[in-house]
């Protein structure tokens with residue numbers, strides 16, 4: 478008996494002229510997503526993500542490696558790209574069109590205060606199915622969030638955007654203990670060990686982001702998301718926290734959630750990664766026990782939802798109306814209310830994150846300069862691993878110059894302090910001799926000169942710091958963009 482041939486996968490064309498772009502349906506930092514049709518495929522609907530390679534990872538080898546990795550993955554809750562190819566300096570990723578769009582676009586349009594628990598359970602269960610498969614294959618997603626969970630009109634849920642995903646077995650950023658050290662993902666959803674990446678992180682970082690995604694679905698946005706998006710990650714997450722914003726974020730709606738849900742989220746948001754459950758274990762959590770089917774999602778969330786293109790168009794209009802909001806410019810009167818935080822703890826009753834202040838954290842005793850240097854080094858890791866060795870070397874050279882100059886500055890400040898101390902002592906003998914007074918006058922003059930020279934040096938240093946922050950922010954913007962998928 479002749480063996481049956483396995484069904485052939487449809488080969489989507491690799492040239493842009495075979496596709497017709499219809500509408501813009503989304504945009505990330507360096508990518509635009511379109512609804513399109515593939516003309517030779519009976520005008521089948523597709524989504525095309527067009528990634529600006531100049532603003533994204535320029536390393537095409539990385540793109541190829543990821544494409545190869547993704548081609549080996551196959552799971553009903555994972556969105557696989559049909560194909561990808563370059564069009565000028567852009568990478569086009571052709572994907573199945575998920576007509577309801579992402580959960581983020583759904584909640585921001587129709588459920589700004591969050592979804593109900595039974596709906597959350599359905600989407601989280603399917604996301605966990607995808608995660609469990611992914612982790613079982615040795616992959617981390619590294620960017621779990623509602624914006625990367627796509628939904629079809631029949632309620633099917635798929636995890637998408639493997640731009641920063643990585644294989645624990647292949648990555649060069651992975652140490653022998655199967656841990657990553659580069660910062661990847663989107664700040665609000667990042668696990669503490671990813672932000673403080675010198676300690677290394679692994680699968681459990683996805684579980685933290687999964688917990689944050691649960692909060693995002695419950696509240697309509699992730700914790701801390703009120704902080705201005707234009708600020709660098711380190712300012713956003715670890716350095717400053719506004720009390721006024723904390724109050725804004727707290728709506729006191731923690732009581733409307735079940736104990737099972739709070740317990741499930743709390744387990745994901747344990748500061749200690751080893752205490753967070755695996756995706757497999759989470760699937761067995763009581764919260765998912767009486768989980769409904771996808772039709773429940775259709776009835777309660779998708780019915781009556783405007784099309785993804787219409788929602789996107791509306792969101793653009795609203796965004797435009799919101800321009801001139803207060804987020805970008807900090808109100809100076811607010812600054813007194815800012816305090817450094819070193820992390821946060823999950824507050825199970827209120828279903829929210831509480832800031833942890835530095836006295837609880839030995840690491841926070843570290844000096845400001847040391848802390849800035851350490852953070853910058855972490856960012857160098859980001860740039861190095863994502864942007865290529867050259868960028869890393871350049872960044873390191875800049876940082877070494879900064880470090881040298883800060884050390885020099887420290888010596889000069891010490892010198893100045895000693896000089897002033899000396900002056901205080903010499904005050905006791907000030908009137909003793911005219912010759913000494915004359916000498917003091919010369920010394921005062923010299924000190925004044927020295928102080929103004931140091932002031933200028935300090936000002937220059939501040940400017941340099943600012944410039945570096947801007948550079949780092951640019952790198953961050955490049956890195957937070959979704960990257961390349963292909964089959």
Ligand SMILES: Nc1ncnc2c1ncn2[C@@H]1O[C@H](COP(=O)(O)OP(=O)(O)OP(=O)(O)O)[C@@H](O)[C@H]1O
Pocket residue numbers: 502503504505506507508509510524572573574575576577578579581582624625627638663785957958959
């Ligand atoms: N395959 C798809 N089918 C339908 N809609 C899609 C598809 N891919 C993306 N979209 C829509 O486009 C939006 C933007 O997608 P993109 O992947 O750029 O978003 P993001 O993950 O929110 O951004 P970023 O990854 O840059 O933070 C999504 O929120 C979703 O609504």
